[in-house]
Amino acid sequence: MPPAVAAPAVVVANLSKRYGRIQALDDVSFTVPVGSVTALLGLNGAGKTTLFQILTGLFVADAGRVSVFGDDIASAPVRALEHMGIVFQQPVLDLDLTVGQNLGFHAGLHGLRRRRAADAIAEGLGRLRIGDLAGKRVRDLSGGTRRKVELARALVTSPRLLLLDEPSQGLDTRSRADLVTDVFALAAERGTSVLWATHHVAEVASADRVVVLHRGRVAADGTPSGLSEAQNVDTLEAAFLGIARRDAMA
Numbered sequence: 397m398p399p400a401v402a403a404p405a406v407v408v409a410n411l412s413k414r415y416g417r418i419q420a421l422d423d424v425s426f427t428v429p430v431g432s433v434t435a436l437l438g439l440n441g442a443g444k445t446t447l448f449q450i451l452t453g454l455f456v457a458d459a460g461r462v463s464v465f466g467d468d469i470a471s472a473p474v475r476a477l478e479h480m481g482i483v484f485q486q487p488v489l490d491l492d493l494t495v496g497q498n499l500g501f502h503a504g505l506h507g508l509r510r511r512r513a514a515d516a517i518a519e520g521l522g523r524l525r526i527g528d529l530a531g532k533r534v535r536d537l538s539g540g541t542r543r544k545v546e547l548a549r550a551l552v553t554s555p556r557l558l559l560l561d562e563p564s565q566g567l568d569t570r571s572r573a574d575l576v577t578d579v580f581a582l583a584a585e586r587g588t589s590v591l592w593a594t595h596h597v598a599e600v601a602s603a604d605r606v607v608v609l610h611r612g613r614v615a616a617d618g619t620p621s622g623l624s625e626a627q628n629v630d631t632l633e634a635a636f637l638g639i640a641r642r643d644a645m646a
């Protein structure tokens with residue numbers, strides 16, 4: 397018998413979603429290999445958030461399917477969601493609670509026992525160099541530090557898959573660079589699979605794979621160097637703009 401092949405971290409197969417007349421996703425298919433950092437690059441309105449809403453079970457697709465480590469989001473949502481840590485585009489922290497209370501609440505929702513939750517929270521905050529902020533109210537933190545707390549929150553459950561929906565929204569250059577360093581280090585050290593939606597190409601220039609979403613369709617899928625070579629340009633940024641321009645004229 398051939399050896400069992402591990403399921404990819406994410407399989408998106410022929411996914412479509414329409415809002416009235418707007419076709420937000422149109423037959424979208426791609427995979428996120430286990431242990432990879434996969435970027436989902438798209439300009440405003442490309443369909444990234446819609447895709448994340450389906451991936452996280454908030455919206456139901458009109459057609460197609462999504463599985464996470466082999467668990468189908470429609471038929472086995474609890475198991476599929478258990479694998480994920482999510483940083484949403486919009487902040488989800490309670491500003492009037494402390495960092496520790498926010499993370500503790502999240503751990504409780506996921507059924508972590510007190511001891512394990514305390515260890516996971518300390519580990520996550522320490523990894524992001526904000527271990528001394530557990531007792532601080534979120535309202536008193538800078539935007540960059542709040543985003544670190546959002547990331548630490550997503551890590552509390554030790555997810556095998558990290559979903560990042562434009563996580564650097566509103567951050568300055570330094571905070572954005574810190575976020576990029578932290579996520580890539582995490583993926584390398586823990587083997588965490590990452591799907592990172594953004595329109596800031598520089599953030600994901602070192603990604604293992606890049607899926608370009610344009611007007612709800614997959615316009616390109618490959619390695620950063622493969623995409624640049626195919627477009628006959630030197631950088632991922634130039635390749636992305638070339639693909640977006642080409643598809644806008646099609």
Ligand SMILES: Nc1ncnc2c1ncn2[C@@H]1O[C@H](COP(=O)(O)OP(=O)(O)OP(=O)(O)O)[C@@H](O)[C@H]1O
Nearest residue numbers: 415418420438439440441442443444445446447595
């Ligand atoms: N709830 C909704 N009702 C109607 N149209 C919507 C809704 N949500 C998104 N859309 C439309 O669907 C398309 C895809 O939007 P979506 O927010 O998924 O893209 P995006 O790539 O995340 O964009 P951005 O980078 O601006 O957040 C856009 O044309 C948008 O206007």
